[in-house]
Amino acid sequence: MGEFQPRIVVFACNWCSYAGADLAGASRMQYPPTTRVIRVMCSGRVTPGFILEAFRLGADGVLVTGCHPGDCHYISGNQNAVATVEKTAQLLRLLGIETGRLRLEWISAAEGARFARIMTEFTDQIRALGQSPLGNSHRGELDTVGIGEHIGCET
Amino acid sequence: MRDVLVVGGGIAGIQASLDLAEMGIQVHLVERLPSIGGRMAQLDKTFPTNDCSTCILSPKMNDCARHPNITLHTYAEVTALAGSAGDFTATVHEHPRYVDEAKCTGCGECAQKCPTKVPDAFDMGLRQRKAIYLYFPQAIPQVMTIDPDHCIYLQRGKCGVCIKTCQAEAIDFEQTAREVTLRVGAVVVSVGFDFFDPRGLTQFGYERCPNVITALEYERLISASGPTGGHLLRPSDGQPARQIGFIQCVGSRDVRYQAFCSSVCCMHSSKQAVLACEHDPEATSYVFYADFRASGKGFREYVARAEREYGVHYVRSRVARVTEDEANNPVIHYEDADTSRPARRAVDLAVLATSLIPRPDTARLAQVLGIEVDSNGFVKTEPLTPVDTTRPGVFAAGCCRGPSDIPESVVQASAAAARAASWLVD
């Protein structure tokens, strides 16, 4: 397999960043196959829980992407994302996981090139950091049920 | 209830169509180009929020494409409008794309293979497209179009690489123009504007100096999806432009060209100056103006920020001429307002805020639609009936009725929709 292939989880908001990823594709911009995008409606939907779950399972990096400040389709969702990422970074610091493994970026629907560039940059950044301290555990945990999948409490 | 015909698929046409469609009215949206989106699609950011233009426009374009009450007629033109308010019969001429809209997925595989390169109009000729092309990445419909003037097959009957490439079998060189007849109750005209060609004003050095460009070319240059990937590079040597001069009223407020004020240039130049600084903190901008017109919502605050936070210099003086020094730097000549003496400033890049003028075919279209144009050639309206044209049942919105910024165009579009709808009550 040669060079270290990081395992990077990317959260992308539906309106700007996911569209930016589409544009990168339509423009055939090449970037490393190290990222796995999870679409959410708004970067404000991302919780510390999601990010920590990724690290718990050995993700080498987590990238949260959303609309530029002021562009949020939901007015202020991306401000929540800022708080979430900051809080999570503090927890990573305590856990001794390099905060460089977590990043927040604003990518607009017109920024295909930027999307590709950030995927490449972040991959390089993670390569420089090397494998996550938690990287070796939790392989082969195919399809465990999601945290919080409780019986829909009928109320 | 009768349908409504909307002519012109820019932001005004899109808004009018969506409003009418949401009122439960069937809309036929006719666009001259292969995709809707209009001028706004070419912009990078929009003032005074610096919103990404594509981000806010393309969801609306998608809404148009998938709205059950909207029928898109792209790459088409209106050639006749008979009848009267409440009961018109319109003839729409649909140009052949030589691509089957139903089959094409817009994947662009054909364009990858097509051998013919053509200057890309969407990018102001700043880069090349192929003879088979998608008008721009977010185009709606997501369908390729073959440019008959440059397609080797259509010109010389050979090539056909696209036919071999397309697994959807969407290429159809047998396609011919279609005439569509529509019965509609009202018409909304929103064919937009054109930019004044500065070549006539030789003193500004456009074409003579490679580093003198127009505002729209600047938009494409600074656009992340543009030819330079959003890097502000001088055409002459591809070096980053750090000193930028914005020259206002190029063709506007000038009895020899356009007597009127183009309304939006003071702000779009301010925005472009701010963007230059956002892309490169080193950048310094100079905006040369006569009266600074910024009376829209949040505009003065925006300009204040441009001055305070982005170090944009506003120079109260209309530029007399632009020369070029040995390093291809445009040299801007103007009168220093304080000393009333001639002054000059060399910059890396000079940007001409050219007038917003009626599209060349507006007069012809006006004839077809049976409406009058005003002394400037814009679709004629009156102050108290702002979106009514001279023909009952035909309404106008956006820059075809005079220079307007985006929100004004959107408001006019909704207003035209309201007026049009009131002709449909049966």
Next chain:
Amino acid sequence: MTFKDILRRTRSTYCLDCGKCTGSCPVSRVDVTYSPRSTIERVLAGRPEDLINNRHLWSCLTCGLCTTRCPSNVDYPAFVVAARIEARKVNVEGTYAHNAIMQQLMGIMAQSVNQNRTGWVTADLRTADRGDDFYFVGCLPYFDVIFADLGVVSTDAARDAVRLMNAIGIVPVVSDDERCCGADLLLNGDEESFRKLAEVNVQVIADSGAQRAIFACPEGYNAFRNDYPCYVGPLPFEVVHLSQLLVEHLGEIELSELAETVTYHDPCRLGRYLGMYDEPRQVIQAIPGIELAEMRKNRANAICCGSAGWVNCGQCAKGIQMTRLRQAQATGAGRMITACPKCRIHFSCALKDAGDEFTLELEDLMSLLARALALE
């Protein structure tokens, strides 16, 4: 464990159907649809799946009030935890609070991490890397981040604990390698991760050369005292609660006068689980001038802070918290003292929700004492 075993081991088979548990249960008082007895009934009736797929499996606070009252001495909390372990095996979990941050953190700490969790240790404190006494801090540094918006600084209690230890001549080991005690994971039914955490913690403390582990957090103390031995065997060191040590050394520290009235909230683990009702009260009353006003429900009858295991922290929890806060307010005390960092967090949250109904302030037991110490 089969449910048959669970019933036997927790003495549930002895259930008399008397309903005393339901009458005592703080949850049942708010959520009338909840009854410990009928929860057990479901299983006795041979329908454990009904329990597993019932939200009430997660309603129990494991506060143990029912057990102290149960005529057959049924260990209901143990029954519930065992049942949750079974539920987890078929991928049923409760609804975790705070987007499951806690569960994630515990899960991560169960792995090989190099934490930086001792940043709270300020220059004025005397601590060591190796030594006889190991201060098991608990998750306070993480709470500081997670509950910043509640304005609760949990590590204040840790600093004050060390001040007190220093005052009685103890220079404790504090370690970056300490892990969460895992008590909450066990309450969530995650035995596997709990075991991992137990193993690592025991190792870390042993490696520090400590003969004794000192706790201020009742949850950690209880985990080490009651649960760790079941999972990792007898511990190679002694475990004590700081209040015990303080009682022993009260003669050595000079406490200055604090003329105020406080009330004391018994944490379930320290109280009903470990029977430590007196020590905290003794240290409080050692402060000159202080008056300790007891709440209507105290000691073995004390009601829980309303939430345990960072799960099911809903309107039921809030109801219980309000009841408890009103009891505290009714004593006329200006402060409610608690010995558990989690009680403090849960009550702070309730106070925030309650708005201006309460004039009450919350303070950790160690911080109260340290205040008296500081005034010297």
Next chain:
Amino acid sequence: MSDRPRVGVFVCHCGSNIAGHVDVAAVAEYARSLPGVVFVQRNMYTCSDAGLTEIKTAITDQGLERVVVAACTPRTHEPLFRGACREAGMNPYLFEFVNIRDQCSWVHMREPQAATRKAQDLVRMGVAKACLLQPLEEQEVPVEPAALVVGGGMIGMTAALNLANRGFDVKLVEREPELGGLLLRLDKLYPTQDDALPLVEARIAEVRRNPRIEGFTDSMLNEVKGFVGNYEVVVKDHEGRLSSFTVGAIIVATGARVFIPEGLYGYDGQRVITQLELEKRFKEREIDADRVVMIQCVGARIPERPYCSRICCTTAIKNALEIKAHRPSAEVYILYRDTETQGTRYEAYYTRAREAGIQFIRYSPERPPEVSAKRVVVYDELLGAKLGIPYDLVVLSTPLVACDGASELAQMLKVPVDEHGFFLEAHVKLRPLDFATDGVFVAGTARWPSHLEETITQAYGAAARAATILSKDHVTSSGVVAWVNEYLCRGCGACVEVCEFGASSLVQVSPGVEVARVNPVMCKGCGACASVCPTGAMTAMHFTDAQVTAMVRAALSSESMS
């Protein structure tokens, strides 16, 4: 949950766009191995009629309970595939999209193996989410086909008439005893110089004649409850009588107020007056001034009021021309900073003013004009010299400011105002007449100073926006909204605070117990509330913690990526 739903996976070749760089056969094979997957199929173009038909057939023949399509982007194609599922009788929200083109084949063209592995990972993630998808319902709420228009000036009346003529009932509420608003106090209209009064009177008569418009003059809004399609409104008249009614949409057209320049430039209402006071004199035919000096930007474009009021330059020109009309010999000076005469009409108007001999003198804020008893002294920037202009009358052009009670009204309607007190629209570029709160719209100078032509345009525009709601029998919510588990809710209100659309609110369910409730029609499905909810009571449907976490786990599970 242990018994998994039957999942069908459809892998699209997209011609050679995907198949050219990703081993689609391998992806399909892999999909077959995933838990829950009972059917896998490859299509040349899944979006083609053929592809869609195959999906529908598979749903019925294979008894599929979930459909996963691995192809291009949901942003353009999701509605298409959801439609296909719906047609086959499956709840459309049980469809999941996996993007293996834009995020895979197109961006890893040179690494076919890696691209194929990534495609497999993405499919695994999609299937993991699909297994947890829940059928969602789009809720419908009937719409009351009536509108409330707040403000009986030109704007409000115009909007009301347009709606009424389209067959909607309109309640028109005006604070003053008579309709007409600010226009009643104007003499002429620019740029035509026509009389203002006939226009207003005609419009008022039209409103009075219209059977569908119920006017409430001398009245104020007392209470507004409800949401888009169903606003319950209570109006109170000057005698305190209450009348209540239900409307589907609300238009705010409360206008603005002219700033009174107390203490500026010797304002006394006698020899130094405002433009509005000048118009009063015109109406009363008392103009006997031979030398008139008008000063622009009085109380505008200053630190405490930095904005340009847009209409003052044209108003000054209008009145200057009027003075010339009354007394051709009169000299009129306009002291200005920038002439704000944009566009075709007003630039021409500015030219016309200069033709009429009106003198424009530019001043700078650093050296503002000084008004003494006899003369106005101004530093002419271009001459670089001071000019003393004797005057009979000084007219101050003052800006429009937010009308009194604007912020109270805003609070009642739960819509925002900006730092100047003008109503703040949902989006300054593309939703200039909407509020973030559905069903409430704004037009005219309540939003921002605008020319009459513009306000009329806005009046029609707001009417159109309102009509888009009133024309429907129902407003329909998306299925992708937030849902509250009331048992787990502690009523802390974090969701209420974070929601920009007022969709979440606290309701008392039993004494002392409050819980959050989400109005699905107002909810936009962003999920912010679910993220801030401390207890997990709030669920963002279609992007639940369980679903997103399952994707995270799938992304990182097994041989993936390495």
